[in-house]
Amino acid sequence: MALQTIEDIIRALQEHPEWREPLLQVLLPERYQQLPERTDRLEQALARMAEESARTDQKLRELGEYLERSKEENDRAFQELRESLQRSKEENDRAFQELRESLQRSKEENDRAFQELRESLQRSKEENDRANQELREFLERSRQELQESLQRSKEENERAHQEMREYFRRVQEEHDRMIQQMREEQQETERRRRELEERTERRFQELMAEMRAFSQRLDRVERDVAELKGYRLEDYYRDNATAILGRYFRSLKVLDKGEYLQRINEQAPLSDEEWKQLVSTDLLLRGRHWSTGTDYLMVWEISWKIDRSDVLRAVQRAELLRRWEENTLPVVAGKTITVGAQRLAQQSGVFVVLETSVINGTSLSPRG
Numbered sequence: 001m002a003l004q005t006i007e008d009i010i011r012a013l014q015e016h017p018e019w020r021e022p023l024l025q026v027l028l029p030e031r032y033q034q035l036p037e038r039t040d041r042l043e044q045a046l047a048r049m050a051e052e053s054a055r056t057d058q059k060l061r062e063l064g065e066y067l068e069r070s071k072e073e074n075d076r077a078f079q080e081l082r083e084s085l086q087r088s089k090e091e092n093d094r095a096f097q098e099l100r101e102s103l104q105r106s107k108e109e110n111d112r113a114f115q116e117l118r119e120s121l122q123r124s125k126e127e128n129d130r131a132n133q134e135l136r137e138f139l140e141r142s143r144q145e146l147q148e149s150l151q152r153s154k155e156e157n158e159r160a161h162q163e164m165r166e167y168f169r170r171v172q173e174e175h176d177r178m179i180q181q182m183r184e185e186q187q188e189t190e191r192r193r194r195e196l197e198e199r200t201e202r203r204f205q206e207l208m209a210e211m212r213a214f215s216q217r218l219d220r221v222e223r224d225v226a227e228l229k230g231y232r233l234e235d236y237y238r239d240n241a242t243a244i245l246g247r248y249f250r251s252l253k254v255l256d257k258g259e260y261l262q263r264i265n266e267q268a269p270l271s272d273e274e275w276k277q278l279v280s281t282d283l284l285l286r287g288r289h290w291s292t293g294t295d296y297l298m299v300w301e302i303s304w305k306i307d308r309s310d311v312l313r314a315v316q317r318a319e320l321l322r323r324w325e326e327n328t329l330p331v332v333a334g335k336t337i338t339v340g341a342q343r344l345a346q347q348s349g350v351f352v353v354l355e356t357s358v359i360n361g362t363s364l365s366p367r368g
Contacts, residue, residue: 010243056207063200074189081182088171095167234282234302237333241285241300244356249287249296257284264324274320281317297325306337311344
C-alpha cells in the first residue's frame with residue numbers, strides 16, 4: 001500500500017484501527033502517554049483530602065457537644081444554689097414563727113396574771129378593813145415579783161434577739177461565702193471558656209490556613225490539568241483539523257506558524273504587540289472552499305471550554321491577518337462552548353468546531 005498523501009494515511013488508519021495505538025506511541029511524547037496514570041493519582045489525592053476534611057468536621061461537632069454539656073452542668077449548679085437559698089429562707093421563717101408564738105404565750109400568761117391580780121384586789125377591797133396591811137404587803141410583793149418577771153422577760157427577749165441577730169449574721173456570712181464561691185467558680189468557668197474559645201479560634205485559624213493552602217494547591221492542580229488538556233487538545237486538532245473541515249475545504253494544509261509569520265513580516269513588518277498576538281495563535285490552516293474555489297486562511301483558537309474571550313481573540317487575530325490575506329476566517333474549537341460565546345460566534349461569522357462537529361459554519365456551505 002503506497003501512502004503518498006495525508007488522505008491515504010487517514011484511510012489506512014480507518015481500515016486498520018490496530019495501527020493507531022503504535023502510531024500514537026511513536027508520535028506522542030512520553031509525557032502525554034503518562035497522562036491517564038497521573039490523572040488517577042490526582043483523583044486519589046483529592047479523595048484523601050476530602051476524607052481529611054470530613055474528619056475535621058467531626059472534630060468540630062464533638063467540640064460543640066462538649067461546650068453544650070459544660071453549659072448544662074453550670075445550669076444545674078445554679079439551680080442547686082437557688083434551692084439551698086430557698087431552704088435557708090424557709091428555716092428562718094420557721095424560727096421567726098416560733099419566736100412569735102413564744103411571745104404570744106408570754107403575753108397570755110401575763111394577761112392571766114393581771115386577771116388574777118384584779119380578782120385578788122376585788123376580794124381585798126371587800127375585806128379592806130380586815131386586811132389592809134396585808135394587801136399593801138401583798139401588793140408590794142406582787143409589784144416586785146412583776147418587776148422581776150418583766151425584767152426576766154426583757155432579758156430573755158434580749159437574749160432571743162441577740163441569738164436571732166447572731167443566727168442572721170451567720171446566715172448572711174454563709175450566704176456571702178456561697179455567693180463569693182459561686183462568683184469564683186463562675187470566673188473560673190469563664191476563664192476556662194475563654195481559654196477553650198481561644199484554643200478553638202487558634203485551631204480554626206490553623207484549619208482555615210490549611211484549607212487555603214489546600215485550595216491554592218487545588219487551583220494549581222486545576223491549572224496544570226487545564227494546561228495539559230489544552231496541549232492535548234491542540235495536538236488533537238493539529239492532527240485532525242484537515243479531516244474535520246474536509247466537507248468545507250479541499251487541499252487543506254497545516255501551516256508552519258514560524259515560517260508564515262516571517263513571510264508576512266517581510267511584506268509588512270509587524271509591531272511587537274502584533275507579533276505577540278499572532279505567535280499565540282493555536283493553529284493556522286489553509287484550504288480551498290469546495291463550492292466557490294476561494295482560498296481561505298483559517299486562524300484557530302483552541303480551548304477545552306470555549307468562552308467569549310476565545311471568540312474575541314479569534315476575531316481580532318483574523319482581522320489582523322486580513323492585512324495580508326483578505327479571506328482570513330476565524331475558527332474556535334474545543335469540547336464545549338458557553339451560550340454567550342456561541343451567540344457571539346454566530347454574530348461575528350466565526351467557525352465553531354466542537355470535538356469533530358462543525359456547529360456554526362457561518363455562510364460557507366459544506367460540499368453537498
